[in-house]
Amino acid sequence: MAFGPETIIQGDCIEELKKLPDGSVDLVFADPPYNLQLGGDLLRPDNSKVDAVDDHWDQFESFKAYDDFTRAWMAECRRVLKDDGALWVIGSYHNIFRVGTVLQDLGFWVLNDVIWRKTNPMPNFKGTRFANAHETLIWAAKSRGGKRYTFNYDAMKMANDEVQMRSDWTLPLCTGEERIKGADGHKAHPTQKPEALLHRVILSSSRPGDVILDPFFGVGTTGAAAKRLGRRFIGIERESEYVAHAKERIRKVVPIAPADLEVMGSKKSEPRVPFGTIVEAGLLRPGDTVWCPKGQRSAKVRADGSLAVGEMTGSIHKVGAMIQSQPACNGWTYWHFKSDKGLAPIDVLRSKVRAEMAA
């Protein structure tokens, strides 16, 4: 069985996978349900309601039910993969450990776990945890020591300013024009992935003309990226509405010439370094004193990177503003520490940390 360049199948993922022949696919990208286990409604501080992912397809009775489901679709994916093929799966802490364990148990060989760092994640509105600002992808070969998987090392290095691509990728969410909208103007799919993410996945681990299978096709991000990058694809999706959106979307995609693929240039601005990092790095210690430029006034450094002047506490900027009775203050240039050459602005310490980060 040979696949045309574009195949979209409407139907149940596992049933349809079973119809595909052994060893016919080069790369699988799967974005399965995450099995979020949400409580009641969640309100933002402005009392508006968060549009939760409460779709029926994300509901599972237990971890065991989720594991069984995972094993079923993933075993089929492994069967249809060529021996030199590979699999990508994306998930969050709700499901990624289950997925990774099943994957290893099925004989896949993990090559990397890759972190998608979101530049603009949804915050944690209630202040109960760390803002959940990333998702995890697993990249795995069909088996250990099997035929060689595809990895376009130089393309990745090129796309990363000639520095080896790392396992953490910083990319924005899929919003704005890119986000597919329904007739009502609302998002057509609750969890549409950014095409830039698929671009990097496909560019890194497949060749032009390869067949890429997405068993949870949704509104077709994998298909759009595959077509743009000159790959063939097979998408399986149960919901007819998503299929319709995907078809319309992919129809409009114009494939680009390989020479024009170097579009992912990354511009690096100076990384933000919180003052707390200076304390964590041990460049200043909790209890240490910092001084104003002329050394008359001082403040104490606290373990969390706040300063204290008497009862007054807050960030380096806030405390600096308060003791000067000014509306604002740049704490990095205002506060000084005692070095062997006398008082020096703490900005010097920030430069040190930045130099280390860049190294």
Place this chain on the structure above:
Amino acid sequence: MAFGPETIIQGDCIEELKKLPDGSVDLVFADPPYNLQLGGDLLRPDNSKVDAVDDHWDQFESFKAYDDFTRAWMAECRRVLKDDGALWVIGSYHNIFRVGTVLQDLGFWVLNDVIWRKTNPMPNFKGTRFANAHETLIWAAKSRGGKRYTFNYDAMKMANDEVQMRSDWTLPLCTGEERIKGADGHKAHPTQKPEALLHRVILSSSRPGDVILDPFFGVGTTGAAAKRLGRRFIGIERESEYVAHAKERIRKVVPIAPADLEVMGSKKSEPRVPFGTIVEAGLLRPGDTVWCPKGQRSAKVRADGSLAVGEMTGSIHKVGAMIQSQPACNGWTYWHFKSDKGLAPIDVLRSKVRAEMAA
């Protein structure tokens, strides 16, 4: 059984854990071994040579042994944890999926997965994969819906320039002076973690005086960070050489003065002041008027600390919610009184009362 501030136990992790009493520990930090490639004795860190495991079945056996080992130490950790306790585990793609699955199966409730982004990771020399530039930590409460875990949200926010802390942490590797050296001048431990990482873990999820347990103590990074931050600790480590290094290292650590350990507290922890107290204190009088932020709407203060708008009466929060037709409202920030500088939120009056209470 009460623990002293510093307890280091030399012995097998699981055996020694079994001797600890139920519900006696506030926080566990575990950095377990993940040498999955080695068959046989998974606990031995001395890298004795074992033939590569190519066979799928052997691989499965190896995973099973690792899962059993993980379940054994983690179940004991769960037993010794207090009901409001929590667990941190760190790992890489080799083991973190196994660890996360076991953790969920044991009833732990995942709060976050946290990514340690290394600023200076080891490159991938052969150019065969993405540079493995991160490790994963899992932070989990003892159980779902159990007693409230500790999270110092405001301290974390402060440490991150007043923006809430995210699930990805950028920190350098442990190198240079910080890295413990053996008599031969080489690193004493193969996977020593940076103290900055432990600083953030401990500061975020424990309180001064808490008991922190590290069942894979190594050269004592957890102990050093715990002592510095005024926490007690219990470390278990099998290798006497590591224990010796840890003791010597921790001996030299100077704890931060208790006063300097104070971090930004949450508003939730401040004493509750009923609105009626404001009226009792005479800061507002029955019959006085309070206004919404822009001053268009007003309500009357009543003697019992309720508000009235026409027929509508109730608490400051309820009346605020009702006149805005919103599900909830913080009356302290919504309602304003007329001061000599124009409208000011009644929260100012609450601060006054609190200041007086503290005096």
Place this chain on the structure above:
DNA sequence: CCCAATGATGAATCTGTAA
């Protein structure tokens, strides 16, 4: 036409205490 102010929104396991 540009800039400022305002509003909307994204895979979210999202409160605590007292009666």
Place this chain on the structure above:
DNA sequence: GTTACAGATTCATCATTGG
């Protein structure tokens, strides 16, 4: 156990509106 209610809580980005 449950219910009631006080009151604490958000970041980056893009679209829209108003001047």
